[in-house]
Amino acid sequence: MAPPADLPVPDRRAFLAATGLAAVAGAAFSPTSASADASGADASVEEPDRLFKEGRFTAAERGYRRVLRQNPREARAAAQVGYIALLSNRFRTAESFLARAVRLNPRDVASKQRLAECFVRQDQLARAVPLLRQTGGQRDAAYATVFDHLPGTPWQIHGPAGTRVPFHTLDPVPSVEASVNGGAPKKYLLDTYATLDLSAQAAEEAGLRALASMSGGVVDTHPVTLYFGVLDSFRIGDFEIRDIPVQWNDTQRPPMPDGSQPAGAFGTTIFYHFLTTMDYAGRALILRRKSRTPQKGFPSRNRLPLWLAGDHFPCTVGSLRDYGPRMVTVDTGGIASALDTTVEIAERVGLAVDYEHPSDRFGHRTYPVTADRISLGGAVGRNVRGHAAEKAFPGLPGAGQSAQFGFDLIANFTHEFFKPFAVTFDYTAMTLSVARG
Incomplete structure (x- = not known):
């Protein structure tokens, strides 16, 4: 909960x-x-x-x-x-x-x-x-160094045709158990806006060596350094992935319900190596090997186009009330929220904005918003809550990324919206399927 x-x-x-x-x-x-x-x-x-x-x-x-x-x-x-x-x-x-x-x-x-x-x-x-x-970019240079040190063939996937990994928690966001470099299984957050990111403790326990580093900004007045290296083994359920890039830092992540810290988070860069389903309703992560032929057991209803922005930002088409379908992002990691948008868009489409209870997010004023109806194709969320920023800004999922991506986005669909559904990301056919669980 x-x-x-x-x-x-x-x-x-x-x-x-x-x-x-x-x-x-x-x-x-x-x-x-x-x-x-x-x-x-x-x-x-x-x-x-x-x-x-x-x-x-x-x-x-x-x-x-x-x-x-x-x-x-x-x-x-x-x-x-x-x-x-x-x-x-x-x-x-x-x-x-x-x-x-x-x-x-x-x-x-x-x-x-x-x-x-x-x-x-x-x-x-x-x-x-x-x-x-x-390119002159710090992050690009860091990954160039890591890629230079990857032995043999990267992203080797070993295991059966598929695996089902039960969610350990559903809130604050879904989490599953996974292990690195043969160590004991630990809890990892699932987040489509994530790559593969470990805590500093998990990286130390795995014996990782930093091949590159860069400044990662400041969190709560604490300067953050990102470290980059090569992970020999990452095991999820019955799959083992070998020789993959990884990053880590010592920042506190959202805690688990018992107050403990997760060992890290992973998302789209792992997901696009499989046919991936986040089955919220069934509380499980399902991974299958990619195929160019339709696979049984995965939803065929309500298939939407899927695009990948940058290296880990899924996009599709969605609607706010009757406004749409237009471009939206799909970010499963928003805590206690179903959508992110801006006040301008919320007012345009007639969403209820609570101006009496502003909050500060990323140094910008944001208001609670309630949407009587939002949808991804035939998947509909009713009376859902989210956030409307006073204006679009970098770091705001969805509408805030329009300038970064070069095309207009109206919203970001996130955690609370997906709870009744199973969401399948097919990065071969480039479709997103949303089926009620």
């Missing part, structure tokens, strides 16, 4: 933002988008940048390709076609156009980062190293 209202709960979002765990290299959208392309307008004659910002990605890609037919040396158009392909894991197209953009404009740091990410998602980490060393 959720912690009592009179007990302070560390803001896990503030933790992620301050420690740099919410860093993003950029994102784009797939030409198979089910969002606003069915508007009835003649999208083929409209300006592709505007189409992209509006989430009309099929039309945007057509527009950028038309520009390239007229001027093959138009670097930005090439970059945007590659960017759009990357979000839907169309790796061949992404690599071709992002590499073309870098050749045309060697100073295009964003395309270098996205091309590196294209290789990382395919576990071709060595190909990402030269690009990451050229």
Whole structure:
């Protein structure tokens, strides 16, 4: 159950933002988008940048390709076609156009980062190293060093066709047991906005050696340093994953219900190596090996498009009341909340904003909000609570990331919304399935 209202709960979002765990290299959208392309307008004659910002990605890609037919040396158009392909894991197209953009404009740091990410998602980490060393970013340089030290083949997955791991807790966010480097199982938070992040104690017990480090900001006046290394083994249920990148720091995480600290958190960078279901209703994490053929036992109803922004930010289409479907993020780690948005969007769609009880999140004023109805396709949440920020700002999931990603987002759907459902992330077919448990 959720912690009592009179007990302070560390803001896990503030933790992620301050420690740099919410860093993003950029994102784009797939030409198979089910969002606003069915508007009835003649999208083929409209300006592709505007189409992209509006989430009309099929039309945007057509527009950028038309520009390239007229001027093959138009670097930005090439970059945007590659960017759009990357979000839907169309790796061949992404690599071709992002590499073309870098050749045309060697100073295009964003395309270098996205091309590196294209290789990382395919576990071709060595190909990402030269690009990451050229960006000038601390995090990029850290991962380049780690990738250089990975022995043999990274992300080796050993185990059966699938495994079911029961949730240890449902609140404050789901957690499961996992073990590192053959040690005893410990509790890890599940969070789609996470990579693989350990506590300093868990890293020490696993015998990890820091290959790189960087400043991760300040949490509660405490300067945070992030450390990066290589994990020999990470075991979840019946699966063992070998030779994978990992990071750790000594910041306090949201506590377990008994007050103890989790050993870390993991999410999308683990999830996209499997066909992953977070079965909230059944209280279990289900992992199956990826396949290009439909698998039995997983929900086929209510399939939505899925895109991956940066290295670990899932996106799909959702609605606030009757406003939508429009682009939203999917962040399962928001404590005691179903959505994040802004006051401007909340007022636009008619959500109830409680201006009498403001709070401070990430140094910005935020108000409680109640939504009588929000939905991801046919999955509907009624009378759910969340947060509406006075204005969009970096670190605010959903609407706050519009500037980072380059396209408009109306909200972030998070923990409380998903409780009645089982949510399946298919990063091969690039679909998100939400089924009632």
